[in-house]
Amino acid sequence: xxxxxxxxxxxxxxxxxxxxxxxxxxxxxxxxxxxxxxxxxxxxxxxxxxxxxxxxxxxxxxxxxxxxxxxxxxxxxxxxxxxxxxxxxxxxxxxxxxxxxxxxxxxxxxxxxxxxxxxxxxxxxxxxxxxxxxxxxxxxxxxxxxxxxxxxxxxxxxxxxxxxxxxxxxxxxxxxxxxxxxxxxxxxxxxxxxxxxxxxxxxxxxxxxxxxxxxxxxxxxxxxxxxxxxxxxxxxxxxxxxxxxxxxxxxxxxxxxxxxxxxxxxxxxxxxxxxxxxxxxxxxxxxxxxxxxxxxxxxxxxxxxxxxxxxxxxxxxxxxxxxxxxxxxxxxxxxxxxxxxxxxxxxxxxxxxxxxxxxxxxxxxxxxxxxxxxxxxx
Amino acid sequence: xxxxxxxxxxxxxxxxxxxxxxxxxxxxxxxxxxxxxxxxxxxxxxxxxxxxxxxxxxxxxxxxxxxxxxxxxxxxxxxxxxxxxxxxxxxxxxxxxxxxxxxxxxxxxxxxxxxxxxxxxxxxxxxxxxx
Numbered sequence: 004x005x006x007x008x009x010x011x012x013x014x015x016x017x018x019x020x021x022x023x024x025x026x027x028x029x030x031x032x033x034x035x036x037x038x039x040x041x042x043x044x045x046x047x048x049x050x051x052x053x054x055x056x057x058x059x060x061x062x063x064x065x066x067x068x069x070x071x072x073x074x075x076x077x078x079x080x081x082x083x084x085x086x087x088x089x090x091x092x093x094x095x096x097x098x099x100x101x102x103x104x105x106x107x108x109x110x111x112x113x114x115x116x117x118x119x120x121x122x123x124x125x126x127x128x129x130x131x132x133x134x135x136x137x138x139x140x141x142x143x144x145x146x147x148x149x150x151x152x153x154x155x156x157x158x159x160x161x162x163x164x165x166x167x168x169x170x171x172x173x174x175x176x177x178x179x180x181x182x183x184x185x186x187x188x189x190x191x192x193x194x195x196x197x198x199x200x201x202x203x204x205x206x207x208x209x210x211x212x213x214x215x216x217x218x219x220x221x222x223x224x225x226x227x228x229x230x231x232x233x234x235x236x237x238x239x240x241x242x243x244x245x246x247x248x249x250x251x252x253x254x255x256x257x258x259x260x261x262x263x264x265x266x267x268x269x270x271x272x273x274x275x276x277x278x279x280x281x282x283x284x285x286x287x288x289x290x291x292x293x294x295x296x297x298x299x300x301x302x303x304x305x306x307x308x309x310x311x312x313x314x315x316x317x318x319x320x321x322x323x324x325x326x327x328x329x330x331x332x333x334x335x336x337x338x339x340x341x342x343x344x345x346x347x348x349x350x351x352x353x354x355x356x357x358x359x360x361x362x363x364x365x366x367x368x369x370x371x372x373x374x375x376x377x378x379x380x381x
Numbered sequence: 382x383x384x385x386x387x388x389x390x391x392x393x394x395x396x397x398x399x400x401x402x403x404x405x406x407x408x409x410x411x412x413x414x415x416x417x418x419x420x421x422x423x424x425x426x427x428x429x430x431x432x433x434x435x436x437x438x439x440x441x442x443x444x445x446x447x448x449x450x451x452x453x454x455x456x457x458x459x460x461x462x463x464x465x466x467x468x469x470x471x472x473x474x475x476x477x478x479x480x481x482x483x484x485x486x487x488x489x490x491x492x493x494x495x496x497x498x499x500x501x502x503x504x505x506x507x508x509x510x511x512x
Binding site for chain 2: 020031032035036037221225289290291293312313315320343
């Protein structure tokens with residue numbers, strides 16, 4: 004039996020194509036993932052992300068959180084959220100999470116659906132009798148796009164907390180069981196909204212009525228890839244160091260006496276030297292990049308794609324890769340990817356590819372609606 | 382519901398085949414196949430003049446999520462490919478039996494066409510897959 008979110012019937016009524024994801028039955032798309040992708044970049048899209056794992060912790064759990072997280076939660080002021088990682092003692096990534104501190108009363112941790120069992124048992128194990136509140140009674144929506152906040156605030160003025168429109172990036176607040184943050188996974192502005200499961204269908208319909216386009220997991224993946232955001236199980240896992248997955252910026256080394264789990268292993272790793280790094284890959288020829296494809300510099304294999312796909316905004320194959328950093332120092336930079344036995348030229352770039360509706364790649368603009376063909380002619 | 386035109390032949394791997402007046406056959410993927418794949422973003426076409434035996438991999442269609450091989454429905458030589466698809470692979474989504482055709486073959490043995498599914502046979506196949 005697959006798990007279903009409180010919006011399952013709503014998705015079926017909207018003729019979503021459903022897919023299995025981490026034990027859940029989730030909408031893949033509602034007809035065209037391209038249209039959904041563009042709706043988020045240009046206007047406003049609505050995602051059901053209720054499969055994600057929400058855990059509430061009282062304020063007294065701060066010492067535990069300071070041991071579990073690679074960033075220092077003591078730096079988190081009320082009304083703020085922060086992205087970071089949970090590490091195992093070997094310095095591998097158990098999960099990437101966002102920790103929220105809506106007010107003085109406590110913390111909320113949102114972790115991935117695919118790591119649910121692992122994260123919950125890790126919390127139990129490390130918490131030694133501490134009490135966690137797993138919020139299976141909540142739905143979680145992502146409202147993303149340049150018009151998402153404004154449309155949400157004008158559609159749900161009585162339900163949302165009064166300070167909703169003024170939330171800064173990575174700000175969060177709550178009103179009763181309605182919990183709002185200015186976060187997302189698309190590279191666009193927007194909110195994530197947790198709310199009681201029984202209210203989810205009504206709110207979903209109201210937001211769609213106000214102009215939000217329902218968007219599925221397929222668009223969520225192409226948007227996060229364009230935004231250069233890691234996906235657990237692809238760019239990182241328990242055998243990958245955050246230092247080699249583009250996540251060094253999420254780690255707080257100060258104060259030096261904070262002994263977070265994984266610190267010793269990471270320190271040793273730093274002393275030995277970091278050999279691998281994360282980069283973005285842009286296919287210069289026509290085609291689509293895929294996870295697992297190999298990268299070559301001057302004919303020598305130097306890396307591998309950890310995620311790959313097609314960028315609807317740039318109309319190019321794009322991906323994220325893990326490569327040998329030493330290869331970047333070589334005088335001759337001539338990179339290629341192998342696709343079905345053929346070597347095709349690629350450009351290595353610093354992610355993101357697209358952010359806030361604009362291309363971050365020199366000489367490659369985001370295609371406008373008038374030039375847009377794929378999926379838009381219908 | 383998928384559109385399955387009566388006057389075409391079909392393969393179990395979801396290609397459609399149309400016998401044309403000059404004896405060549407035109408090949409594409411079915412409406413059902415394009416729905417399953419979702420938005421197509423890239424097509425790797427065979428080259429004109431290439432010969433393939435029936436069942437050989439001869440082209441690739443890629444959607445954002447996956448790449449799928451096309452199999453040669455009858456043995457023969459590629460005599461034409463739909464160059465429009467290089468710039469507009471979405472034609473396959475929009476018009477799989479018309480502007481979204483993929484290539485044309487001069488069959489070695491036109492009798493091979495009789496071994497393909499007719500519309501009823503193909504409908505049965507996809508109903509079985511859906512169920």
